[in-house]
Amino acid sequence: MFSSVKQLRIDLITLNVLSLARRPLFFPNCLLFSYISCRKFSFFFALNKILPGGRGLFIERGPGLLLYAIGDLHLSLETNKSMEVFGGAWDGYIDKIRNGFSGLGPNDICVICGDLSWAMDLDSAAKDFHFLDSLPGRKIVLKGNHDYWWSTATKLQSFFDREGINTIHILHNNCYFYNEYAICGTRGWFFDQDTGTDQDRKILNRELHRLETSLQCAGDRKKICFLHYPPRYHVYVCQEIVSLMSKYGVTDCCYGHIHGFAKRFVVEGNVEQIHYRNVAADNVNFKPVPLL
Numbered sequence: 475m476f477s478s479v480k481q482l483r484i485d486l487i488t489l490n491v492l493s494l495a496r497r498p499l500f501f502p503n504c505l506l507f508s509y510i511s512c513r514k515f516s517f518f519f520a521l522n523k524i525l526p527g528g529r530g531l532f533i534e535r536g537p538g539l540l541l542y543a544i545g546d547l548h549l550s551l552e553t554n555k556s557m558e559v560f561g562g563a564w565d566g567y568i569d570k571i572r573n574g575f576s577g578l579g580p581n582d583i584c585v586i587c588g589d590l591s592w593a594m595d596l597d598s599a600a601k602d603f604h605f606l607d608s609l610p611g612r613k614i615v616l617k618g619n620h621d622y623w624w625s626t627a628t629k630l631q632s633f634f635d636r637e638g639i640n641t642i643h644i645l646h647n648n649c650y651f652y653n654e655y656a657i658c659g660t661r662g663w664f665f666d667q668d669t670g671t672d673q674d675r676k677i678l679n680r681e682l683h684r685l686e687t688s689l690q691c692a693g694d695r696k697k698i699c700f701l702h703y704p705p706r707y708h709v710y711v712c713q714e715i716v717s718l719m720s721k722y723g724v725t726d727c728c729y730g731h732i733h734g735f736a737k738r739f740v741v742e743g744n745v746e747q748i749h750y751r752n753v754a755a756d757n758v759n760f761k762p763v764p765l766l
């Protein structure tokens with residue numbers, strides 16, 4: 475088994491999940507172990523200044539690994555905000571999600587592009603996390619505008635450890651290595667140059683910083699960027715985010731957030747050397763979209 479395991483490799487850089495660094499973690503068919511991932515000391519030192527506890531993990535497994543993305547599951551198994559009230563595509567959406575994930579293998583990876591749960595805190599989100607954990611594949615989760623349960627990476631990892639959740643990882647000021655690719659991203663933000671407030675500018679600047687940290691972690695690898703907010707929508711362009719992706723050579727960008735009627739204005743396909751995809755669950759029939 476382990477001879478084929480070396481055909482594919484994911485390096486996972488976590489910069490602030492200290493608990494992961496304390497002991498080996500075991501996934502089916504794969505071994506994870508901590509190592510200091512930044513090859514240049516100065517780069518490592520710089521990252522450590524931003525996020526103490528820089529660590530990385532290898533994830534090794536057999537052939538056939540696929541990378542998927544989906545966003546906006548809007549789970550509500552504990553709270554009373556089921557998307558069923560909207561009807562249409564959302565009718566029976568929990569079963570649709572379960573069916574949609576059924577094609578994934580246990581070691582496939584699915585990036586969840588935000589708006590995972592309606593829960594307002596971690597304890598209220600437990601049922602949603604257990605549901606996601608029960609689905610096939612390993613999930614990399616980034617923050618959406620409705621993820622009020624979001625906390626620090628350390629607190630999230632402690633929560634996962636306490637709850638026995640071991641297929642969910644957080645994308646936040648870090649990146650994950652997938653063969654020659656790096657999985658990068660952040661929530662993003664809508665920012666209109668004409669109507670944006672000072673507060674919007676502040677939030678955008680923070681998101682730009684997080685995205686650049688993630689892209690810098692990727693080093694020389696090809697970069698795929700995952701966002702919650704679309705950097706392009708109809709005639710709108712968040713030029714700062716697009717420019718940052720271009721600067722770091724991002725080839726693909728997946729995003730969520732756009733639902734229902736609004737999807738008619740989504741920007742998809744190639745624009746200035748970046749391939750865009752909207753992967754909000756109701757726009758992809760609740761089935762993770764295969765990327766690689």
Ligand SMILES: [Fe+2]
Pocket residue numbers: 589618619620702730731732
């Ligand atoms: Fe959203």
Ligand SMILES: [Fe+2]
Pocket residue numbers: 546548589618731732733
């Ligand atoms: Fe959403």
